[in-house]
Amino acid sequence: MTTAPAPMPHFNPRSVGRVTLRWVGIAGLLAFLVAPMVPLFIWSISFRWFYPDILPSEYSSRAWEQVISPTNNVLGSTWQTTLIALLVTVLSVLFGVPAGRALGLHNFRGKRIVEIMILAPIIVPGLAVVLGIDTMFIRYGLSGNIIGVSLVHLVPTLPYMTLVMSGVYANYDVDYELQARSLGAGRWATQRYVTLPAVFPGVVVGALFTFLISWSQYVLTLLIGDGQVQTLPILLFNFARSEPAIAGALSVVFILPGILVLLLSSKYLSGDSAAVGGIGNI
Amino acid sequence: MTQVKLSGLTKIFDAKNPPAVDQLDLDIDSGKLTALLGPSGCGKTTTMKMIAGLLRPTSGDILFDGNSILSIKPEERGAVMVFQNYLLFPYMSIADNIGFGLKMRKVSKKEIRSRVTDMLDLVQLPGFEDRKPNQLSGGQQQRIALARALIVEPNVLLLDEPLSNLDAHLRDEMRVLIRRIQTEMGITTVFVTHDQEEAVVLADKVALLFDGRLQQFDSPDAFYDTPRSAEIATFFGGTNFIPGHYQDGVMKTDIGNFKAPHSAVGDGAAMLSIRPEAIELGVGGDNSVAGTILSHVYAGRYARFQVKIGDLEIEAITEPGQVKLFGDGDTVPVNFAPDKIWILEANSTPQPVGADSAG
Amino acid sequence: MKMRLTEKGAQRLSISFLLAPALAVIILLFLGGLITGLLRSLNYFPLIGLNDFNFEAYVAIFTDNGFIQSLVLTFHIAFTSTLISCILAVAAALLLRPAFRGKRIVHFFFSLNLTIPHLVGAIGVLYLFQNSGLVSRIMTGLDLISKPADFPAMVFDPWAIGIIIQYVWKEIPFIGVIVLAILLSVGEDYESVARSLGANRWQAFRQVTLPLIMPGVVSASVIVFAFTFGAFEIPYLLGRTFPAALPVLAYQSYTDVDLAARPQAMAMAMVIAFISTLLIMAYMKLSRVYIRE
Numbered sequence: 001m002t003t004a005p006a007p008m009p010h011f012n013p014r015s016v017g018r019v020t021l022r023w024v025g026i027a028g029l030l031a032f033l034v035a036p037m038v039p040l041f042i043w044s045i046s047f048r049w050f051y052p053d054i055l056p057s058e059y060s061s062r063a064w065e066q067v068i069s070p071t072n073n074v075l076g077s078t079w080q081t082t083l084i085a086l087l088v089t090v091l092s093v094l095f096g097v098p099a100g101r102a103l104g105l106h107n108f109r110g111k112r113i114v115e116i117m118i119l120a121p122i123i124v125p126g127l128a129v130v131l132g133i134d135t136m137f138i139r140y141g142l143s144g145n146i147i148g149v150s151l152v153h154l155v156p157t158l159p160y161m162t163l164v165m166s167g168v169y170a171n172y173d174v175d176y177e178l179q180a181r182s183l184g185a186g187r188w189a190t191q192r193y194v195t196l197p198a199v200f201p202g203v204v205v206g207a208l209f210t211f212l213i214s215w216s217q218y219v220l221t222l223l224i225g226d227g228q229v230q231t232l233p234i235l236l237f238n239f240a241r242s243e244p245a246i247a248g249a250l251s252v253v254f255i256l257p258g259i260l261v262l263l264l265s266s267k268y269l270s271g272d273s274a275a276v277g278g279i280g281n282i
Numbered sequence: 283m284t285q286v287k288l289s290g291l292t293k294i295f296d297a298k299n300p301p302a303v304d305q306l307d308l309d310i311d312s313g314k315l316t317a318l319l320g321p322s323g324c325g326k327t328t329t330m331k332m333i334a335g336l337l338r339p340t341s342g343d344i345l346f347d348g349n350s351i352l353s354i355k356p357e358e359r360g361a362v363m364v365f366q367n368y369l370l371f372p373y374m375s376i377a378d379n380i381g382f383g384l385k386m387r388k389v390s391k392k393e394i395r396s397r398v399t400d401m402l403d404l405v406q407l408p409g410f411e412d413r414k415p416n417q418l419s420g421g422q423q424q425r426i427a428l429a430r431a432l433i434v435e436p437n438v439l440l441l442d443e444p445l446s447n448l449d450a451h452l453r454d455e456m457r458v459l460i461r462r463i464q465t466e467m468g469i470t471t472v473f474v475t476h477d478q479e480e481a482v483v484l485a486d487k488v489a490l491l492f493d494g495r496l497q498q499f500d501s502p503d504a505f506y507d508t509p510r511s512a513e514i515a516t517f518f519g520g521t522n523f524i525p526g527h528y529q530d531g532v533m534k535t536d537i538g539n540f541k542a543p544h545s546a547v548g549d550g551a552a553m554l555s556i557r558p559e560a561i562e563l564g565v566g567g568d569n570s571v572a573g574t575i576l577s578h579v580y581a582g583r584y585a586r587f588q589v590k591i592g593d594l595e596i597e598a599i600t601e602p603g604q605v606k607l608f609g610d611g612d613t614v615p616v617n618f619a620p621d622k623i624w625i626l627e628a629n630s631t632p633q634p635v636g637a638d639s640a641g
Numbered sequence: 642m643k644m645r646l647t648e649k650g651a652q653r654l655s656i657s658f659l660l661a662p663a664l665a666v667i668i669l670l671f672l673g674g675l676i677t678g679l680l681r682s683l684n685y686f687p688l689i690g691l692n693d694f695n696f697e698a699y700v701a702i703f704t705d706n707g708f709i710q711s712l713v714l715t716f717h718i719a720f721t722s723t724l725i726s727c728i729l730a731v732a733a734a735l736l737l738r739p740a741f742r743g744k745r746i747v748h749f750f751f752s753l754n755l756t757i758p759h760l761v762g763a764i765g766v767l768y769l770f771q772n773s774g775l776v777s778r779i780m781t782g783l784d785l786i787s788k789p790a791d792f793p794a795m796v797f798d799p800w801a802i803g804i805i806i807q808y809v810w811k812e813i814p815f816i817g818v819i820v821l822a823i824l825l826s827v828g829e830d831y832e833s834v835a836r837s838l839g840a841n842r843w844q845a846f847r848q849v850t851l852p853l854i855m856p857g858v859v860s861a862s863v864i865v866f867a868f869t870f871g872a873f874e875i876p877y878l879l880g881r882t883f884p885a886a887l888p889v890l891a892y893q894s895y896t897d898v899d900l901a902a903r904p905q906a907m908a909m910a911m912v913i914a915f916i917s918t919l920l921i922m923a924y925m926k927l928s929r930v931y932i933r934e
């Protein structure tokens with residue numbers, strides 16, 4: 001053992017500078033991300049906000065009253081948007097979970113083609129397909145109503161749900177089911193007590209984001225809804241140029257489910273999960 | 283050849299927790315192989331990362347040949363660390379992995395190629411240039427990681443658990459290889475391990491750390507023969523402890539008085555320690571007491587006996603033939619050879635014998 | 642042998658059963674929509690007596706200067722947005738990687754953008770950057786400009802700056818979250834090895850970190866590029882009417898009172914779909930290359 005000199009606290013100005021730089025960077029990043037929300041919120045509570053005032057000269061709850069007033073069509077529109085999103089979510093789960101299971105658990109001939117077919121609707125922009133779909137839907141009377149709009153929303157949501165579930169099932173060990181069967185569980189009991197609990201968190205996260213993708217859909221609704229189906233984004237777009245106060249308030253309403261979904265699912269959400277890949281569609 | 287000196291080296295990650303490394307002083311001999319030994323979480327890897335410059339010490343100093351190197355960036359220290367899980371860059375070929383350090387030093391491609399070939403010969407994997415890391419076994423990856431470090435001719439080579447991810451026979455091969463290369467190249471080498479056997483077999487000197495503190499820095503045999511505490515003795519395998527009073531070279535205990543010329547402490551309350559393999563059954567003499575055999579295990583290369591002496595139970599490991607001589611319930615003389623007894627501080631709290639049940 | 646065959650047959654059957662509903666929906670809607678669009682773009686429309694194929698719509702749009710300008714503009718928007726988003730997202734992920742106080746909250750705000758619809762971001766960008774927007778007001782307050790007209794055109798502008806800002810705003814967290822997840826799962830040890838072997842900070846990033854995150858960056862970029870290339874509402878809200886981004890132009894043609902413009906709209910939709918298909922193929926190829934490594 002040697003006798004050491006009294007320990008000196010180690011201080012490095014370079015590393016202090018780097019830490020400061022990091023915080024400046026983080027602050028800048030967050031400011032940039034929050035910035036577009038700021039005028040929306042201010043507009044929603046403003047009454048008079050003329051150029052060049054940085055803040056409104058008068059505030060009012062007018063826009064919010066209009067948004068929640070039953071005489072206005074905002075409430076009806078919110079309800080309609082929710083209804084469509086729920087319908088789309090149910091259908092996506094019903095069709096997407098089995099398909100995800102097939103892709104995640106099994107290898108089969110033609111799997112590559114199936115994967116491409118599932119991936120294609122996520123990458124091919126909605127506008128490229130919706131014009132053709134519109135032509136078909138007009139013929140079959142699916143244009144201008146909720147059913148048609150819900151169906152067309154399946155184009156981005158169903159592949160997304162399938163991909164999420166395929167990822168979930170890929171990490172699921174099917175031997176659990178065999179173990180359950182050997183312990184005397186029937187086919188349905190196995191699904192109910194073994195498989196479902198294992199994949200349930202994935203289904204929930206997938207369903208939440210499916211809801212959100214449908215909730216945020218603009219161009220598909222615009223074309224297939226044909227002015228008859230006025231979801232929130234359609235309304236929001238119409239107010240954006242003419243009524244900034246109402247557009248501001250509507251925006252706040254419009255982003256609430258997303259924040260809620262993120263709070264509910266943040267512990268499952270990481271960049272390597274398929275859940276993130278599909279969010280490119282929101 | 284570089285002499286490394288740690289002086290009051292301390293690392294605190296979180297003020298709420300005790301220091302990961304606490305006031306560590308260590309003189310690491312140049313050109314020798316030194317082990318940093320300790321249970322997981324004792325601060326050994328942290329110490330190594332500080333030497334490599336990958337972690338900044340909270341306080342204290344690190345000196346290479348007498349000069350502080352704290353302000354020198356990791357890439358300029360010449361202290362190269364080989365990680366436990368090898369960390370070969372997955373997208374690079376083996377040749378590119380080994381040549382990485384030379385490429386960073388802007389060595390010509392031609393020279394890199396020829397030195398990579400030399401290195402592959404050295405680690406006995408000739409012709410592996412164009413393979414990818416995922417095509418190699420764990421042992422081969424370990425050799426490549428070693429070659430990648432050695433090619434830059436480091437002043438100090440730092441190996442983090444170099445053998446722990448290998449299975450038994452690869453471990454022996456790797457031991458031999460590390461020892462051979464280290465002796466040939468004479469690089470000051472520090473390696474981290476949690477396995478006392480590995481430390482003893484490989485190292486010239488062992489530094490034992492518990493909870494970030496240096497317990498003992500010695501040659502390997504000293505940890506067996508003259509541990510500084512009961513805790514250290516326990517870490518190096520099961521030992522029998524008998525409390526008592528030490529005076530004038532004699533240890534007085536409840537089960538008798540023993541001559542004990544070697545001691546870590548002066549006169550007063552003390553703890554006698556003796557390894558199970560040092561206890562002789564059926565041998566009488568001055569340092570012998572009577573004991574009753576409680577049970578025994580035949581283990582092929584040795585035999586193990588549980589022996590009751592007074593109220594104490596001790597363990598003896600003998601050559602296997604002794605199971606034929608003594609049976610359970612027999613009363614036999616039990617000899618404590620004076621040279622094998624080591625007297626420790628009384629207030630250290632020994633683990634009960636047999637807590638370390640490794641055979 | 643016979644046993645195995647039936648078992649395999651049963652498995653194939655059950656796989657088909659699992660896939661059938663989803664594939665039916667995708668074939669009917671997605672492929673159906675694409676094929677209908679394709680036929681329509683080739684002037685095939687038996688309902689109104691058009692029973693022959695021709696390429697008139699494609700000839701018409703590719704000889705139209707306006708369409709070419711739209712195509713160039715759309716490429717500019719997609720390429721610039723993707724490039725800037727990638728660079729800033731990687732920087733952001735590096736910034737957010739190490740442990741720091743409040744990391745959880747910062748990460749939450751970072752991923753919050755993922756859930757905010759593009760349309761809301763676009764309106765926010767509009768209210769920030771239009772001539773009388775919040776930024777312009779602040780600059781007036783700072784005496785940097787004196788009237789709205791002095792403010793540089795950032796929305797409805799020829800360079801599509803507002804559109805690009807909106808995409809960058811939205812896609813930094815998207816790419817960033819993916820890169821951050823890779824960085825966190827890979828850990829910092831590879832860089833430590835590189836530093837220990839003599840690489841400086843920049844070399845360690847360039848030679849080690851970047852190749853490790855590249856697969857994630859590339860696959861995220863393909864999604865972002867395809868999205869920014871084909872998205873409608875953002876250029877519809879923030880862009881010029883002429884030249885408009887390709888999806889906006891297609892929509893305008895589709896809703897044109899002159900029904901003769903419809904095949905051209907469909908042709909544009911097919912061009913968008915074709916370019917996206919190329920992207921998917923590139924993506925699959927890249928992902929296969931990276932999986933092999």
